[in-house]
Amino acid sequence: MSQDSQTIKTAHQIVMQKGEMYVGWSTKEDVRKRGGSGGLVTSMLAAALEKKLVDAVVVLKKMNEFEAVPIITSDVNEVLNSAGSLHSVPSNFAKLIANRNLKVALPAKGCDVRGIIEQGKRNAINLDNTFIVGLNCGGSMHPVVTREMLEVMYKIKPEDVHGEEIEKGKLIFETKDGKEHAITIDELEEKGYGRRESCRYCTIKIPNNADIACGNWGVTGDLAGKATFVEITSEKGAKLLQNAIDAGYIQVQKPDEKGVAARSKIKGVMEGLGKKWKDKVFVPMDNRLEYFRKELENCIDCGACKAVCPTCSCGDVSKCTEFHFRGDAYRMSMYHLVRFLHLADSCIGCGQCADVCPVDIPLTRLYRRFANPVQEQLKYEPGMDMRKPPFFEAKLEV
Amino acid sequence: MSDSTESKSTDINKDSGEKRVGVFVCECGVNIGGVVNTKAVAEYIGTLPGVKVTSVNKFTCSDSGQADIQNKIKEHNLNRVVVAACSPKTHEPTFRACIEQMGLNQYFLEFVNIRDHCSWIHMWEKEKATEKAKDLIRMGVERAKLLEPLQASEVPVTDKALVVGAGVAGMQAALDLADMGFQVYLVEKEPSIGGRMARFDKVFPTNDCSICILGPKMVEVARNKNIKIMSYSEVKAVDGYVGNFNVKVEHKPRYLDVTKCTGCAKCSEVCPVEVPYDFNEGFGTRKAIYVPFPQAVPLRAVLDKENCISCKACAKACQSGAINYDMQPGFTDLNVGVIIGAVGFKTYDPEPRHDFGYGLYDNVITAMEFERLLNAAGPTGGHVVRPSDCKEPIRVGFVNCVGSRDKATNIYCSGVCCMYTIKNAQLLKEKRPETDHTIMYMDIRTPFRGYEESYNRSRNLGVKFLRGRPSEVKEDPVTKNIKVRVEDTLANEIRNLEFDLLVLATGIVPHEGINQIQQLLKLSKAADGLLMEAHPKLRPVDTTIDGVFLAGVASGPKDIPYAVSQGSACASRATILLKNKKAITEGITAVVNPDVCAGCGVCLPMCPFQAIKMDETPYLNTGIKKANVVKALCKGCGTCVTACPTGALEQSHFKNEQVLAQVKNVFKFQEVVA
């Protein structure tokens, strides 16, 4: 394979730089076929591993159409054979690579990137050794909800699903018999299906906080569906892309102006929708104490929400757990009070906590109630840059 | 009271095992006993689990009260002691020592304040006060059960001292320390030592010539083998902690070699540049290269590069070839065990606010300017003249409390202005009996030896005292005389006075450098902008930073004898450390539990003393580098503990569970009666 890459040389030597945009695709046909959008991300990750830019790569190993598990691998073939993106695998990679001291490259949705950066601020991830390939993300779906949605809304058996696609505001499922089933996302979400709630009001659609931001928005004309649009957002990102080109894994060209404009338009529309959702979900309310007590009533103190939280860097022992006693939490949970406080500046709204809650407490929604005012007031966006969480500042200027 | 019948073989210093609490309720005469029903309190507290004995004393702090504690410790094999009395801020050390004598760790004492925080503030609500006392002691008992033994640790002390500021206070401190045999570095930012006192003409109440008494002291400092004077130098960085301070001193370039300069001032004679002479408060001029004043120590010239025109005339004139125009700042690194700050003050500047016409009218001057005019070595050779026409004034008015005792400037009393005004009036009156003096004052304050006598003397000399503050000061455009409208508040009448010269008794204010020294030494500042002592009464020259002491006006207005005493006091306090060659550091510190620490490092910027460092290597096989507290640097504030998200950081003696024990016991369950 490496011999193969020797033969395909880039036409002219391009020196990648921060701030530049390209459209590119994998040079490997099988990768192009299996992965979406020309397989650029998969090939770029494989090249990073191949050329020892990193020691490991995180990829999704597909179990079925609704399940995939993230794995850390050093095997180039495993990377090349990995799943690509799935809309119903909303796992967060930040904690996966935390405290492992890895030299790693990984694909990451906006919230993954934010989690990784927050872990970086807390010394759990060395960002200098972490190459973050950001993926545009319009939202992801909870696998359990997706199954239910297929049966209730689409009237198809989840097992029959062969592929999925989003086009013109519609979520399309392709069944094994070759038929396409389409319903608008608006309609799905109206009925409580579709994207996870936190994704609806998320406004990080193009992850410019990653080292390189990749996605299919802005790929136009003949290349549509066959290439990936990339924006280099850091020196590391430039290195990653350059490495893949030099290794012969990918080819790139400059995007056309129409593409660049289209991409930023989609971004704007998506962000606007996110903001609308935010206003819709977080309506001011009276009787808040009663609301929180009601919502937290069923909490069984399993601690799953903390374990999965990508911004929490505590181990098993932490203030929220050690000083929580059910007896004292007679009217309100101490565990959640401490988490409300600790997450006020750090919550990235990834939705993981709500996903894993065994008693279905809409935790992200609760945490955001506390985080929204603080983050707005302090003009702090966790996971977007290296600014320290304000709670740990010695003096606040704002 | 539940007297114990159980085994008495428990080791009293073992932290594990049964907690045996003794509670000692003090009546403080009637201070507590007159309000709180101490018997009822003791009875209730005796029912709490773990309380083995309770006792009520008239004065727990008295010998018999302390003996009672010690006897009960023995008798009941107590391992925790709760004293419910006054404020721990005054009496905690007493009782800590008391239980330590019995072999108990001193941190096994819990002090509950039922006087200042209870009986004194609820004097008319005896029942509520009694209930509150019960709550407070219950909180204390539960906390006491969780107290852990602590050991204060020792650090070695370098037996050298740094004195910052070579005014009269700093000089005294340096001399005392040097005479006791310790090496002293005396850093002064001006080219000469001597400070403000060197500028005074005479000093009250005895009216000695200031430089005549200070000069010999300055020479003594220079001659002392144990003192290294670093004049024209400033402290730039301070690192470390008690016993082991690393200090970086910058030596500003004098642009001449001090080892060659003889102070002959030939250079000044030829220098063509003249600038206002700051030593004379801007009266008269000095050259761009000059010897600060005739009695300067070290008696060396200094070149003021800002005003130098590089004509090189001085280099030609200098017979020893000392001039060096390319001189660069030098630096010295010092390692000292203690630091004495005697950084001084400046006088209030009435110019920006034009207090009483200062800065608008020529014949309104400050007392410091008057002082230089009086001085035989001053710009006029000792003739007091008025600036507008250089005539000697006949009618002189003095306004007291300018920049003092005034909400618009500084609310505090500067303490010295009454006396120096009295002195100034006396001196001029003696020199020229035909002069007429009126002192306009708010109150005359003459508290110390000879002060009241001096005041009487000036009255006898004919100095007039008018109680009132000028409401209007105007200049006669022709004569340039100063017209003052003032209410004589004793006679209850408005007076319109005319003076040839008006002298403002400007107060004491912090100088610009005080913030820098505050930050370098990590000191606190009081509301008046001057530096704060550890305790205003009982530790007046100590600071909250171990090994750092304050002398002189930097910590509040003082006169000369007071400043000198403080210099000596600092030397004496410092000697305790220097002589013992060791210091005891705070027993209450932050502690990291590495098993819990996640290595996130958020605690590092919380510490203003840089006491937390991340380990260089990962802890055991965790792969995580953990936080580590440098005990000698930790002052035990616990701010890092609050920030720590895991709870790995704990503050000894104020551990989370110890504080929470109090929080939980503020409340008690009461059966709800339907």
Next chain:
Amino acid sequence: MSSEAAAAPKTNGWEPKIVAFCCNWCSYGGADSAGMGRFQQPASARIIRVMCSGRIDPLHVFNAFLEGADAVLVTGCHIGDCHYVNGNDKTKIKYKFLENVVRELGLEKERLQLNWISASEGEKFANFIRDVTEQIKKIGPSPLKPEGVV
């Protein structure tokens, strides 16, 4: 205010319980000074001493509310006067976060208060306790107070 009238019956003889966290150097001294000056105040506050207001852990504040505090006071040295250089700057930040939780949770703002009180400001301390007690008497016991707790 109409709420005042509505709350009036509750306040009959009812004394709120207020947990006041004080720093060793300033506000605790302020409470001492209040005593020395005999500034009378309601017997509602229970003072808990910590070395620095920076040590007032939100954890402790939450715990006080869960245990039954009708109000919690966070007090320390005036800004610029901290015995530990800038502990109170950090208190200010922690308090901001605490305040946010308490507000969003739906507790009345009177239930959590911050005040800088120096060791010499005894009268200020007494007035503060009196004011807070009055405010709390108007709004009644904390909704987080467990039943049967006094």
